[in-house]
Amino acid sequence: MNADLHCHSVVSDGTLEPEALAARAKANGVELWALTDHDEIGGQHRARDAALALDMAYLTGTEISVTFAGTTVHIVGLGFDADDAALIAGLAATRGGRRERAMEMGTELAKVGIHGAYEGALKYVGNPELISRTHFARHLVESRVCQDTQEVFRRFLVEGKPGYVPHRWATLRDAVHWITGAGGMAVIAHPVRYNFTATEEYALFTEFKAHGGEGVEVVTGSHNPSDYVKYTDSALEFDLCASRGADFHSPEESHADLGTLPELSARLRPVWEALHDRVQLPS
Numbered sequence: 001m002n003a004d005l006h007c008h009s010v011v012s013d014g015t016l017e018p019e020a021l022a023a024r025a026k027a028n029g030v031e032l033w034a035l036t037d038h039d040e041i042g043g044q045h046r047a048r049d050a051a052l053a054l055d056m057a058y059l060t061g062t063e064i065s066v067t068f069a070g071t072t073v074h075i076v077g078l079g080f081d082a083d084d085a086a087l088i089a090g091l092a093a094t095r096g097g098r099r100e101r102a103m104e105m106g107t108e109l110a111k112v113g114i115h116g117a118y119e120g121a122l123k124y125v126g127n128p129e130l131i132s133r134t135h136f137a138r139h140l141v142e143s144r145v146c147q148d149t150q151e152v153f154r155r156f157l158v159e160g161k162p163g164y165v166p167h168r169w170a171t172l173r174d175a176v177h178w179i180t181g182a183g184g185m186a187v188i189a190h191p192v193r194y195n196f197t198a199t200e201e202y203a204l205f206t207e208f209k210a211h212g213g214e215g216v217e218v219v220t221g222s223h224n225p226s227d228y229v230k231y232t233d234s235a236l237e238f239d240l241c242a243s244r245g246a247d248f249h250s251p252e253e254s255h256a257d258l259g260t261l262p263e264l265s266a267r268l269r270p271v272w273e274a275l276h277d278r279v280q281l282p283s
């Protein structure tokens, strides 16, 4: 099964419309797809309709920003009811404050001589409630402060660098409960990106499971082959289902394209097996 269960549209910080992502997934051979915009499910109906029209199966998706042990952790939700009121309210609360944070980021960048970054970032924003660091990164590349977005996230916008503004996102408990309360599965996104110590990572996995989380991304755009092996072992150790998704944002920026990453190890239980009754099938 070619499943790709992690990507972003203009509804959050991707550059393609949901319909264009669906077409790209289909062209790459994806059979089961999910759009997982950050803190937002406003694109779900469009994504589902486009997928089904292309004869591709669909799972609802989102990626919730969480603060855990002082670090931002992302929790993917899959297969939930997109009309669930508590989930919708929780995501709206998580989005709240992004504008204020972005204005502060602009102020911080101005202190190192980069003026007008907030206004510049706004030009790339598709959803006014969802200004993100990615939009600042696009502006800093376009205005030639940096060569590419990777350079931006090395020199700016991250802890200890200009333009970084700490922010409190949802709690791990709330994010997992919003997803499971809406009938979906919570999945730890790209665990390698948190740079946790073994002890911190053990705490994340343990607390996540205690709250009702059931999955972890093993094969994803920011993991390399040794990470696939490491998190295959973690999934088995913690008895979690495994997910696969490119985390595709943009043809210009993303090195991993939809549906092109290696398959999950046969030792793993894929999230789509556990979610089979939540998969929306073409008629």
Ligand code: AMP
Binding pocket: 013, 038, 065, 131, 132, 133, 134, 149, 150, 153, 154, 249
């Ligand atoms: P925010 O939710 O505003 O904090 O922005 C987070 C987004 O920034 C992520 O979802 C990525 O799209 C992007 N991002 C964060 N770190 C990096 C990185 N090292 N390289 C490329 N993109 C990154």
Ligand code: MN
Binding pocket: 008, 013, 038, 134, 249
């Ligand atoms: Mn993103």
Ligand code: MN
Binding pocket: 063, 074, 189, 190
């Ligand atoms: Mn993420």
Ligand code: MN
Binding pocket: 006, 007, 008, 063, 247
């Ligand atoms: Mn993502």
